[in-house]
Amino acid sequence: MTFSAMRLLRESVTGHRGWKPLWRRPGPKPRYDIVIVGGGGHGLATAHYLSRVFGKTNIAVVEKGWLGSGNVGRNTTIIRSNYLLPGNQPFYEFSMRLWEGLEQELNFNAMVSQRGIVNLFHTDAQRDAYRRRGNAMLLSGADAVLLDKEKLRRMIPFLNYDNARFPIKGGLWQPRAGTARHDGVAWGYARAADRAGVDIIENCEVTGFRRDAGKITGVETTRGFIETSKVGVAVAGSSSRVMAMAGLRLPIESHVLQAFVSEGLKPTIPGVITFGAGHFYVSQSDKGGLVFGGDIDGYNSYAQRGNLPVVEDVAEGGMAVMPMIGRARLLRMWGGIMDMSMDGSPIIDRTPVEGLYFNGGWCYGGFKATPASGYAFAHLIATDTPHAAASAYRLDRFAGGHVIDEKGVGAQPNLH
Amino acid sequence: MLIPHPLLGPRDAREFTVMGDAGMIDRPDPAAPDAADRFYEYVYLRDNPAGVHRELWFHEYGDRSWLVVTRNTLTHEIVAVELASDVSAKREKSR
Incomplete structure (x- = not known):
């Protein structure tokens, strides 16, 4: 089929009577x-x-x-290839290229959507580090664009640019990154x-x-x-x-990482956004839910569920970078077990x-x-x-x- | 998660930093002939059990004591909590 x-x-x-099980x-x-x-x-x-x-x-x-x-x-x-080190970046760029041809190869709609990722930076030193990372990405054949505050503001107007503690000074953008189903x-x-x-x-x-x-x-x-x-x-x-x-x-140690999704909202977030001064990342699913997450809980776990301190930490990260998220109601949260390597x-x-x-x-x-x-x-x-x-x-x-x-x-x- | 601190009673887990497997207390002898291999195992390899796990917790936003917490990694249930100083003192005595 x-x-x-x-x-x-x-x-x-x-009448859709001809569809068969996929395997x-x-x-x-x-x-x-x-x-x-x-x-x-x-x-x-x-x-x-x-x-x-x-x-x-x-x-x-x-x-x-x-x-x-x-x-x-x-x-x-999230799919992306925005790493720094020589052992990593060529591998993730290889993966990105496979993502780009995946649906044709499999004859299956994996909803690969190259909507871009922006890593925000908040200080001059962080900008320099991201510039270096962007150069490493370019050397591996990936794409990277360093955005200043004004360009970023035109692209993503709703961020908290003038946060007193973590002002947003720009971002490292990988346009080919995105999400997949x-x-x-x-x-x-x-x-x-x-x-x-x-x-x-x-x-x-x-x-x-x-x-x-x-x-x-x-x-x-x-x-x-x-x-x-x-x-x-x-x-x-x-x-x-x-x-x-x-x-x-x-x-390896096994740790729990939590993830969250909000109620469905109208299209509001163009791609993937990551906070540079804490651990918070967010994108919007095709159903409209804001999908976001942050740090692992930090203790060994095989329980597939986490604890509240990290929930609070993730929410604080979200509020620092895009205060409008405070209006969205949380729909679901869950945990997965990660192989955390040394x-x-x-x-x-x-x-x-x-x-x-x-x-x-x-x-x-x-x-x-x-x-x-x-x-x-x-x-x-x-x-x-x-x-x-x-x-x-x-x-x-x-x-x-x-x-x-x-x-x-x-x-x-x-x-x- | 509440950690039943032996001196302070139940304390919120967010006051603590987790260091990992309590085997970190047993530092290998740096003068041993196979010290390089032992230190590799000590620094990098873990049992990582699904079940009862003894681990080091540091009461960073509290009395800054190190605890050995025995916890079930499948249920997050805490089985026992001891002061790390008591654990190592006991070990010295039995040596």
């Missing part, structure tokens, strides 16, 4: 060439690129809950992978890894043993729990167990990375060599001192 205007027309005159519901086969653990954005993207780019099709994706039930459905849907991304990848022959097995929790002489020989699941020689784990949020079954301790950057690498590959440590930046993460992980699993854009995301970089620390706060995960 291919989506097209013609197809939509035909369905609309025949099959197969049970596990006894053996696969590759098993991907985690049916979220990254796992499904990995399966898709393994089949589309690397010609592998005897693949299972095993998911503990239902497809896309984790962080791919809990994030704030997060569930649609998971569904689009799942459908494409399924059509290529990948088995997506839901309600199938991995309970152990079977090994022989340091090599992976299969995974134990709640739906039986599956024999395989290659396992890719993409379960950010629960990475430590899953990898502990293979005897590995990770440079340098704030992810890991896509082999592990000491042969045939076991790891993808995790995404902190709270995993959604934008979904296409590149899947592509790079598929490259690693298929060829046993890292993809050029993800070659810095090594598991052993901490031991060697090659950390990729965008914020420069060191091995304190709750500060990244």
Whole structure:
């Protein structure tokens, strides 16, 4: 089934009776060439690129809950490539380019909307830092525009420019950044992978890894043993729990990040806006809700719910940057569990167990990375060599001192 | 979240800064032959359990004491709170 205007027309005159489920519901086969653990954005993207780019099709994706039930459905849907460091920025720009061609490639409307992101700055020193970041972005092939206060005011008139404590002096704008429909991304990848022959097995929790002489020989699941020689784990949020079954301790802590959505409002926010003097970011969904968030709560958690001090902190950030938000009523808030790594950057690498590959440590930046993460992980699993854009995301970089620390706060995960 | 401080009674979690796993108290011996490996594990690797977790909380906006809070990371339930100084004193005695 291919989506097209013609197809939509035909369905609309025949009472929409021809739409079929987007993917099959197969049970596990006894053996696969590759098993991907985690049916979220990254796992499904990995399966898709393994089949589309690397010609592998005897693949299972095993998911503990239902497809896309984790962080791919809990994030704030922002896509961007505005990083600074050489290990990061080319990877995120690679991801941005994949986003730009994603819907045509998947034949699925993921509602990728390049409405732009503006990072506000409030001091001269911050402007200089953003100029440097903008130059790093340009060097990687991304787009970046430094806006002064007057240009910014014409674009986003409703900000609190004359805040006594944090006056807004301008912003770093990436016009190609934007948002995407997060569930649609998971569904689009799942459908494409399924059509290529990948088995997506839901309600199938991995309970152990079977090994022989340091090599992976299969995974134990709640739906039986599956024999395989290659396992890719993409379960950010629960990475430590899953990898502990293979005897590995990770440079990761699990933390809760909260997100919020207001009641539906008329179109008011043109793109994504981030506060430069605190942690607050906001965009407006196509339904009209203001989608916003801020810092993680700061303590280890697997509870998918946070506490009130951070709610207050996020609200204060919002009020400081755009006081009109105080008139909007909060509709919903929720929490998701983040793999907070020791340098704030992810890991896509082999592990000491042969045939076991790891993808995790995404902190709270995993959604934008979904296409590149899947592509790079598929490259690693298929060829046993890292993809050029993800070659810095090594598991052993901490031991060697090659950390990729965008914020420069060191091995304190709750500060990244 | 309320933290039952052993000296001050229940205190709001926002008065605290969280440092992470209480294993940070056990600093490796820098003179040991395998000190580099031990320090790598000490600084970067975590058990990160889903369940009971012992962690260091600093009462930054209070009496500035360090606490060892035993907390369930699945439910946020607090099981025990001790002064970090008591924990390390006990450990010294048993050594």
